[in-house]
Amino acid sequence: MIEIRPHRIGRCRIRVPGSKSYTHRTLIAAALSDGPCTVHNPLRSQDTLLTLAALEKMGAVVADRRASIEIHGLNGRFKPCREAIYLANSGTSMRLLAGVAALGEGTYVLSGTPRMYHRPIGHLLEALNQLGIGARALEDNGCPPVEIPGGQAAGGAVAIDCSVSSQFLSSLLLTAPCTPAGMSITVSHGPVSRPYIDMTVDILKRFGIRVQREGYACFEVAGGQTYRAGSYAVEPDASQAGYFWGAAAITGGSVTVDGVSAASSQGDVGLARVLEQMGCRVDHGPGGITVTGGDLRAVTVDMADMPDMVPTLAVVAAFADGTTVIENVSHLKAKESDRLASTCAELKKMGIVAVAEDDRLRVTGGTARGASIDTYDDHRIAMSFAMAGLVTPGVRIAEPGCVEKSFPDFWQVWESLYTD
Structure with missing residues (x-):
C-alpha cells in the first residue's frame, strides 16, 4: 500500500519506456526472422518478458543486453517444447503466441493464471480450425489453457470475429507470411482496437513482409515470405x-x-x-x-x-x-x-x-x-x-x-x- x-x-x-504493444510484436517478428536481430529500447515488463521467455522455450536464441535484446530468428519455424508455456495474465502473449505456435513442431500448451482462464480466445481458435489447425481450449470453454499443434499451418482463406479483441487478427497476420499458401483474412465482426492492427501491419512491413488490405475488413498476406533480420527500435509507449x-x-x-x-x-x-x-x-x-x-x-x-x-x-x-x-x-x-x-x-x-x-x-x-x-x-x-x-x-x-x-x-x- x-x-x-x-x-x-x-x-x-x-x-516513458518503450511501447508494450510494439515490444511484443517486434520480439515475435525477430524470433521468426532469418537471422540475428537487435531490438533497441524494448520494454522490459512482466508481460513482455513472458513473451521473450516463451520464444526462448520455442527455440529462439536470446541475449538480453543493457540497452537492447538480441534474438537469433528461426526462419519461420519454432522448435518443439514439451513443457507447458506459462504466460501468467498476459493476454497479448497468449493471443499472439497461440497463432504463431502453429508454425512450430509438436504440440504446444499455453497456460496462465486463474484470471487468464476467464479471458476469451475462442474466436481465434475457431479461425485456426478453419485453417486446418487443430487448436483447442483444454477446458472446452473458449478460454485458456490452450493446445496448439504445430506442423498444420498451411494457410488459406479464413474469417475471424474480432468483436472481443483485435489481437486475434494480429495473431493471424504474424503467422501468415510463414505459411506456404499465405492467408486471405476476412474480418466478420469488429474489429475493436483498430490501431493495434495498424501496429501489427507496421511491424510486418518493417520486417519486409508484404501486406495488402482493404481498410480493416480484408487482409491478403502472401505465403513463403521471410521476416528480415536486422536492427529495430521500439518507440515510447x-x-x-x-x-x-x-x-x-x-x-x-x-x-x-x-x-x-x-x-x-x-x-x-x-x-x-x-x-x-x-x-x-x-x-x-x-x-x-x-x-x-x-x-x-x-x-x-x-x-x-x-x-x-x-x-x-x-x-x-x-x-x-x-x-x-x-x-x-x-x-x-x-x-x-x-x-x-x-x-x-x-x-x-x-x-x-x-x-x-x-x-x-x-x-x-x-x-x-x-x-x-x-x-x-x-x-x-x-x-x-x-x-x-x-x-x-x-x-x-x-x-x-x-x-x-x-x-x-x-x-x-x-x-x-x-x-x-
Missing part, C-alpha cells in the same frame, strides 16, 4: 504517457512526454486529443507532446480504439464539470480485470458518481475524497488512480507492485512529478 502525496505540478518533462498527461490535466500543470508523436500508430496517443476537447492545451513539439491543464469539462467520446486509456480518462473525468460518457467499451470486461466494473467501483469509493453500463461508462465530476484503491491485480487501475491522489489527500493504492506488468519503473518516474 502506498499513499499518493498531493502536489500541484508546474512544468515537467517525462520519459503512448499508453504510459497518458497517466502523466492526465496528471497535468487534473492539476493544471504542464507535462511533456519525450519521444511521443501524433504520427504514431499507437491509438492511445489520441488521449491527448480528448484532453484538448476537455479544456487542456496540447502542444506537438519536435521532442514530444505537451499537455497543460485547464478548466476541465465533460465530453462524450468513443474509446473503442483506445480501450487501455478508459480508466485514465475516467479518473480525469471525475474532476471535470459535467458527466463524461465513454462509449463502445464493452470489450474492457475481458481485460486484466473487468475494467468497467473495477473503475466504477473505485470512483464510487471516492464519492464520485460513476455508472458502468453494458457498453459505456458514465462519470460525473464532483468533489473527490480519499480512499484505499483496490487494484484487482490490474496495472492500469493502479496507475490511473495515482493521478487522483495529486489533488485529493488520502488516496492509497493497494498492491502497487502490479505495475510490473507494463511499467516496472512507474513509481520512480512518478516521483519526478514532484521535482518540477
